[in-house]
Amino acid sequence: MIEGYAVPDFVSNFWHLYIAGITIVSILGIMWFLKSQTTSKLAPGEKAEVIDHTWDGDLQELNNPLPRWWLYLFWFLIVFGILYLVLYPGLGKYEGVWKWSSASSYQSEKDRLDAAFNEQFAPFKGMDLHTVAADPKAMEMGQRLFLTYCSQCHGSGGLGGKNFPNLTDSHWLFGGDADSIKQSIDQGRLAEMPANMLGDEQSAREVANYVLSLGGKPHDAALAAAGQPKFAACAGCHGEDGKGMPAASFPNLTDDAWQYGGSEAAIVESIVKGRKGGMPAIEALGSGDARAAKVHLLAAYVASLGGASAPSAAPAAMEAAGPAVAKVFFEVGTASAPADLAATLQAIVDHATANADSKVAISGFHDPSGNQVANEELAKNRAKAVREALKAAGIAEERIEMRKPADTQGAGSAEEARRVEVSII
Numbered sequence: 001m002i003e004g005y006a007v008p009d010f011v012s013n014f015w016h017l018y019i020a021g022i023t024i025v026s027i028l029g030i031m032w033f034l035k036s037q038t039t040s041k042l043a044p045g046e047k048a049e050v051i052d053h054t055w056d057g058d059l060q061e062l063n064n065p066l067p068r069w070w071l072y073l074f075w076f077l078i079v080f081g082i083l084y085l086v087l088y089p090g091l092g093k094y095e096g097v098w099k100w101s102s103a104s105s106y107q108s109e110k111d112r113l114d115a116a117f118n119e120q121f122a123p124f125k126g127m128d129l130h131t132v133a134a135d136p137k138a139m140e141m142g143q144r145l146f147l148t149y150c151s152q153c154h155g156s157g158g159l160g161g162k163n164f165p166n167l168t169d170s171h172w173l174f175g176g177d178a179d180s181i182k183q184s185i186d187q188g189r190l191a192e193m194p195a196n197m198l199g200d201e202q203s204a205r206e207v208a209n210y211v212l213s214l215g216g217k218p219h220d221a222a223l224a225a226a227g228q229p230k231f232a233a234c235a236g237c238h239g240e241d242g243k244g245m246p247a248a249s250f251p252n253l254t255d256d257a258w259q260y261g262g263s264e265a266a267i268v269e270s271i272v273k274g275r276k277g278g279m280p281a282i283e284a285l286g287s288g289d290a291r292a293a294k295v296h297l298l299a300a301y302v303a304s305l306g307g308a309s310a311p312s313a314a315p316a317a318m319e320a321a322g323p324a325v326a327k328v329f330f331e332v333g334t335a336s337a338p339a340d341l342a343a344t345l346q347a348i349v350d351h352a353t354a355n356a357d358s359k360v361a362i363s364g365f366h367d368p369s370g371n372q373v374a375n376e377e378l379a380k381n382r383a384k385a386v387r388e389a390l391k392a393a394g395i396a397e398e399r400i401e402m403r404k405p406a407d408t409q410g411a412g413s414a415e416e417a418r419r420v421e422v423s424i425i
């Protein structure tokens with residue numbers, strides 16, 4: 001905002017006078033017009049004269065005076081308008097007697113909300129993330145913040161999508177401990193990888209295979225051997241061992257956490273085209289205490305999504321909560337369970353078997369394509385298939401609760417959306 005200007009659009013005095021002039025002249029014009037149209041009331045018994053003109057052969061009009069209520073309404077509006085223009089900004093750059101501005105009004109409203117938020121948040125300050133994550137009220141606040149500030153990129157369930165990391169798994173680009181998650185949220189993760197450092201695509205393939213070999217993944221040994229010396233170009237950022245420097249936003253290339261994909265082709269693409277994706281430091285989270293509070297809640301919410309590493313001494317609340325949500329992914333259009341279903345459900349089954357009074361909740365989801373009614377049916381059948389598997393694994397049916405989600409369309413990419421979530425309740 002320009003100093004001394006209530007309305008920053010008026011950068012020169014001319015436009016200020018021009019606009020204010022038009023407003024004042026218009027108001028005066030309306031007053032004059034209203035006055036000129038005001039005729040005296042008809043005396044009792046007096047008839048209004050008929051206007052000369054005749055429409056459609058026989059339609060004629062009476063020249064009645066303006067109804068009084070209507071006339072007074074007009075004057076009232078004019079007085080209201082003038083008062084408004086005296087009190088509030090409205091005449092060019094004139095600030096108004098009350099010096100109100102949308103910016104200061106926004107600021108005071110925001111300060112009030114921040115103060116209220118801080119008060120609500122106070123009990124969670126200094127609490128370990130996992131303890132906060134176990135508090136339903138904190139998580140409700142965290143989820144609201146997440147849906148507002150994060151879901152457009154990470155998906156409403158935090159599952160991410162292409163180029164946006166999944167926050168619910170235990171693979172972290174920048175570390176899954178409390179401090180790293182907080183740093184990601186508070187400062188953003190903007191970092192750039194230069195394009196085409198190796199010159200040609202063949203070298204990129206060689207180095208990609210060397211990267212795969214560093215992570216102990218399937219690779220072509222001959223290409224990797226040729227790539228090893230060329231990896232020197234990468235070591236400055238990703239380290240000799242390829243483990244990166246998460247704190248400085250240089251990703252680890254040897255683990256299973258990939259933002260852009262860990263296949264040979266995806267790595268070659270990262271090398272050839274470079275990568276400049278990142279997460280901005282979200283300004284709308286505010287500053288100071290309010291920001292710290294929101295970051296803390298968001299980090300706890302992200303932790304509650306399942307992937308955050310447990311603190312060294314896990315608080316009891318976390319142990320009781322049992323394993324994280326198990327996700328079973330399905331092929332397009334089918335409710336038949338994938339081959340690895342039993343393995344996916346193992347942790348849930350183990351927990352449910354060990355804790356006889358726990359229950360298991362199942363929710364089915366579908367991807368966005370196709371007919372909604374058929375999709376909901378499909379999501380339900382997927383959930384049923386998982387229920388059968390749980391029963392087969394020895395969990396009694398009455399311990400299994402089918403929960404239809406409010407929105408059956410799963411978050412994330414289509415592959416991730418076609419899923420069933422299983423959790424201990």
Ligand code: HEC
Pocket residue numbers: 146149150151152153154163164165167171172173174175176181184185189190191249257259277278279280282298299302
């Ligand atoms: C504009 C899109 C965008 C928004 C909005 C956004 N993120 Fe991100 N986020 C990203 C991208 C992209 C990355 C990966 C950054 C990179 O690799 O450089 C990321 C990374 C992260 C990470 C680190 C993940 C890891 O594997 O280490 C966390 C945690 C995270 N975001 C949480 C959040 C939270 C919480 C919010 C809401 C306050 C949020 N993000 C809002 C795009 C976004």
Ligand code: HEC
Pocket residue numbers: 173191192193194197198207208211231233234235236237238249250251253257258259260261262266267270271275276277278
């Ligand atoms: C100047 C520092 C720098 C150098 C040198 C560099 N990188 Fe990167 N690299 C980065 C950064 C930063 C990112 C993350 C970019 C982002 O988040 O968008 C990245 C991302 C990547 C990714 C994608 C990781 C993922 O999670 O999908 C791959 C693969 C990669 N680099 C490989 C290499 C290879 C191979 C070399 C050597 C040819 C190299 N980098 C050289 C900084 C560097």
